[in-house]
Amino acid sequence: MSDAFIDAAANLLGPRGLTRDAQIVEPWLTDWRGRYTGRALALASPATTREVADLVRLCAQHRVPIVPQGGNSGMSGGATPDESGNALILSLRRMDAIRRWDDDAGQVVCEAGVVLQTLHDAAAERRLRFPLTLGGKGSATIGGLVSTNAGGTQVLRHGTMRAQVRGIEAVLPDGTVLDSLAALKKDNRGFDLKQLLIGSEGTLGIVTAATLALLPQIAARRVMYVGVPSAQHARRLLLLAQEREGDALEGFEIMPRVALESVLAYEPSARDPLHSPHTWYALLELVADEARAGDLETRATALLETALERDLVEDATIAANETQAEALWALRDAISSAERAHGPALQHDISVPAEKMPDFIDTASAAIEEAFAGTSALAFGHLGDGNVHFHVRAPEGAKAGEWERAEGKAISAMVHDLVTEWNGSISAEHGIGQVKRDELERLADPATLTILRSVKQALDPLGLMNPGKLVPLASDAPAA
């Protein structure tokens, strides 16, 4: 069976489109975080939507499971095959054309394999910008970003990937092509299939292209870094900034002193921008287009003055130039790497209703530290989105690997239980993939699980689309 399939696929895709060369395939068998390693029948790299469609049909005929893959920089193992070696990795990286710009309408049609940084650069050349960015921008592809409904640091103002997608082209599990690339601002012809595919992590079909929204380039920005006494103060500062500046507030990130300290220890070039230590920090970014750039400095200063007067912040600095602005952002962006360098920790990408996040951080941190002696919890990230990365550091002297194996499951379960109690999400922006599939099954309400399974079964009755990811099928449950 497998040989016949390989022959047919090789015939379909040509030598550049299909390989079983172990050296070429190997880097794509392990996820970016190095948590999962699988095996694969082959690596397919179709060059056109037509080839993807033909290949998917061929896979259906031969019952070959498909693992769609973009930049392979996802956080949840969603693009890594299992260990059976039965699945085909279907890479979209060769489909990297920017098909069409429409500057007037403020949109662009990108194929799935376009790398985010490439899109940023190409848009900048046209004095436009694509308002979504994240750490993995050098590898993350448009297809992966759509399939995982990616977030990042501009969600506060511009929303997640879902908000940027105006149209979609996808190959469905039976090999038919859904062409909804035409960007209609209003379209009420039934269930919104585009919305269904966004964030479905390749389990319902393969995104081959998307029409994305663009904005005019910003003319100026002001980045501020402030010390605040608590996360509650940070939230009040956020509300003040939103009230005064509305849509000009494009970024609002928080981090505790311990996170700043690990960045300062890990990054030789990092400097504490404030004179004395504070319990919490917030990073704010105000942006303006040409028309409003003139008074941006004045407005930023006035905002901080009001915040100081109202005792919301203890100290503050405004970046005087782009270099300083980048340096302030680097303090935020380096936290993940610094934390990894600091020692073993469990990471959780969680959200709760935004107004509750400060109290959640306090309550959950205390509960975890009490339940697991010696651990310490820290939370940082997108306060304005109600989304933080909640890390639980191992006790002093704990052995990396060993500690996670011994305690990881119980600690993460407790974090997820707390999030669920607070009506939150156990995956705010990283998706479910493999890493949270069992937790989704454990914690999702039964009505949600039933619909997830029904929709999956309806659209992918053969179960060939990224099997084992996202949807906890009833058949995945351990026998009772």
Add this chain to the structure above:
Amino acid sequence: MSDAFIDAAANLLGPRGLTRDAQIVEPWLTDWRGRYTGRALALASPATTREVADLVRLCAQHRVPIVPQGGNSGMSGGATPDESGNALILSLRRMDAIRRWDDDAGQVVCEAGVVLQTLHDAAAERRLRFPLTLGGKGSATIGGLVSTNAGGTQVLRHGTMRAQVRGIEAVLPDGTVLDSLAALKKDNRGFDLKQLLIGSEGTLGIVTAATLALLPQIAARRVMYVGVPSAQHARRLLLLAQEREGDALEGFEIMPRVALESVLAYEPSARDPLHSPHTWYALLELVADEARAGDLETRATALLETALERDLVEDATIAANETQAEALWALRDAISSAERAHGPALQHDISVPAEKMPDFIDTASAAIEEAFAGTSALAFGHLGDGNVHFHVRAPEGAKAGEWERAEGKAISAMVHDLVTEWNGSISAEHGIGQVKRDELERLADPATLTILRSVKQALDPLGLMNPGKLVPLASDAPAA
């Protein structure tokens, strides 16, 4: 069977919750536009989500079809039962509580039966606003607006209902309750079921409550009315206004001279705000919050001066006060009624990619008028959304009713064919309901139809949720 069901339902809902009194039921058997009249087993009016869930379960047991109904002011017959008399009308109107305000987070939890105008008024008392409005605001309910993904005149800036919904509570076809009211700005736990239910017209479940986004009240607005030589000029004016004013541009509507003339003829109080006639008109609204209200007048004037200099507009006026602003909006809002008073016409709620709309209007109007002698086409509405209401007026002397029966199907088919050729939507904001179900089947691409049917079958295997609406099931097709 039916008696046992009625007894059980009456027992469940009590005398206020279930009636078969013909006088009470009768007004709810005909749709607002008077195009469809059906019959019903009874009118159920549950008071709580629990009662809705129990009732839906009872309906499933007895195989009783359900027609969910809000204000019964939909445009597509989606809330009207068929003529069999087998279906239960499930009215959400008794569930009219505003459950919870959260002013800080800018959101409110409304039950399905809350009338849009009631929400507007209640929000205004708190100095907030709900940024979606439409002609039927005095009857349209939140549940109906969510289920049909309603649009209106503020979509340009704020999006359709989909963009306002932060959380949802719904009863699924098996009677389970999906509680996703918690407003999470980021939540990547699988397919977005909220998005699936929005716009599904009661065919996948019954929306019982929603968490909706609120904005601060606007502090000032400026309404402008301009004469332009063509729809292409109107589009260029729109781009200019967006470039200069960005999010301050909240409304941009267009209408041709003939539409203004029928309003002037039909509305005794209406006055032509410009000195001489123009081929096309555009209505613009700029809004500002407290912080930006000061220079709104100056900016509005400067925008119009630039537009005049660039020959985009021929003449313009700015409302000097709220009364004048209302009078300008009344010229737009009265078009539908004025057109009905003018004589028989076929109405089409269509969209194409926004940048193509001016050319579409010209091309489609000419094509229709040529193909159907004596007719005249006019288009008006939401140019910024790429959505107009495309009316085809009957030839002089044609008899109302008779003409539509004789020519309606062919004319509408041609309009829809043209829209489809231009990659547009045959239903931009009014939904499919009964009125466009067959056209959806005729024109949707096969991949879309397959998914619509699969999802419907998966979530509502008994086919009891608003049968005959939206989804053209294979079994609905006439026998070949």
